[in-house]
Amino acid sequence: MGNNTAPEEEQAICITCGLCCDGTLYMHATLQPGERGHLPDKIEEAGRTGEDGDYFLLPCGYFSGSCTIYELPRADVCSTYRCSLLKLFAGGGISQEDALRTVREAVAMRDEVIAEYRRVTGRDAVAGFRMMLVDLGAVMKELKGSGAAGDDSAAGAATDGVSLAGGPAAEVPLNGVPAGDFEMLLIRCNILEALLIKAFMPAEEFEKYVMK
Numbered sequence: 001m002g003n004n005t006a007p008e009e010e011q012a013i014c015i016t017c018g019l020c021c022d023g024t025l026y027m028h029a030t031l032q033p034g035e036r037g038h039l040p041d042k043i044e045e046a047g048r049t050g051e052d053g054d055y056f057l058l059p060c061g062y063f064s065g066s067c068t069i070y071e072l073p074r075a076d077v078c079s080t081y082r083c084s085l086l087k088l089f090a091g092g093g094i095s096q097e098d099a100l101r102t103v104r105e106a107v108a109m110r111d112e113v114i115a116e117y118r119r120v121t122g123r124d125a126v127a128g129f130r131m132m133l134v135d136l137g138a139v140m141k142e143l144k145g146s147g148a149a150g151d152d153s154a155a156g157a158a159t160d161g162v163s164l165a166g167g168p169a170a171e172v173p174l175n176g177v178p179a180g181d182f183e184m185l186l187i188r189c190n191i192l193e194a195l196l197i198k199a200f201m202p203a204e205e206f207e208k209y210v211m212k
Contacts, residue, residue: 009096010086015066017103020081023059023128024110025200030055032076043075059128083200102199109192113185120177120185133189 019025031039031054036047042061047054062069067078082090089099110129117132118124121139126132 007090010090013086013089013096013099013103015070016100017085017107018063018066019103019106019110019196019200020083021058021060021063021067021078023130024106025083025130025196026058027128027130027134028055028057029060029075029077029081035075039075040069040072058130085200106192106195106199109188109195113188113192116181116185116188120182129192136185136189 020029028048030052031047033053036044036049036054039047039056040062043056046056046058046061048057049055056075060067062074067074085094085099085102088094089096094102114126114129114132117126117136121136123135123139126135
């Protein structure tokens with residue numbers, strides 16, 4: 001387990017953010033060989049082994065607005081991962097104030113998108129933005145299967161984001177909600193996804209870490 005201490009100003013950004021912990025950026029976090037069996041209980045419970053090695057599912061069970069075990073030994077990735085925003089800050093490319101402003105903007109936008117998702121779909125249990133995209137992809141397939149969806153490409157790929165390249169959304173309402181509201185939700189998902197990729201992770205990292 002790792003507990004590397006980041007510079008204090010970086011810690012302030014991380015504690016305010018948590019997007020890499022709460023299921024917004026990723027659906028899982030990579031574990032180092034041999035870590036399983038020596039991790040905090042909730043991480044152990046979320047632990048899995050795949051073709052590329054060990055990992056644990058996100059959102060992290062120890063995240064509740066912020067990390068609840070931040071000062072304790074955690075998985076190595078918890079203390080060593082650096083998003084693009086942190087790297088930019090460490091290199092002097094952005095001030096702490098601007099970095100925190102970016103974090104607050106992303107968190108607020110994420111919360112608004114999830115709230116809108118719940119209103120439009122009538123579904124409540126969502127384990128983070130990334131899983132919301134998975135569920136949204138399933139909803140689009142259901143609509144397409146029932147004849148309520150428009151162009152196939154409007155459904156998008158679950159964890160790869162939601163594409164609107166296919167044109168207008170269905171004219172048939174979902175759960176009594178106007179179809180235009182559903183289309184707007186897809187647009188807002190794309191805007192948030194663009195912000196996350198631009199500010200927090202390079203496109204190649206997005207493709208590497210998002211579980212498909």
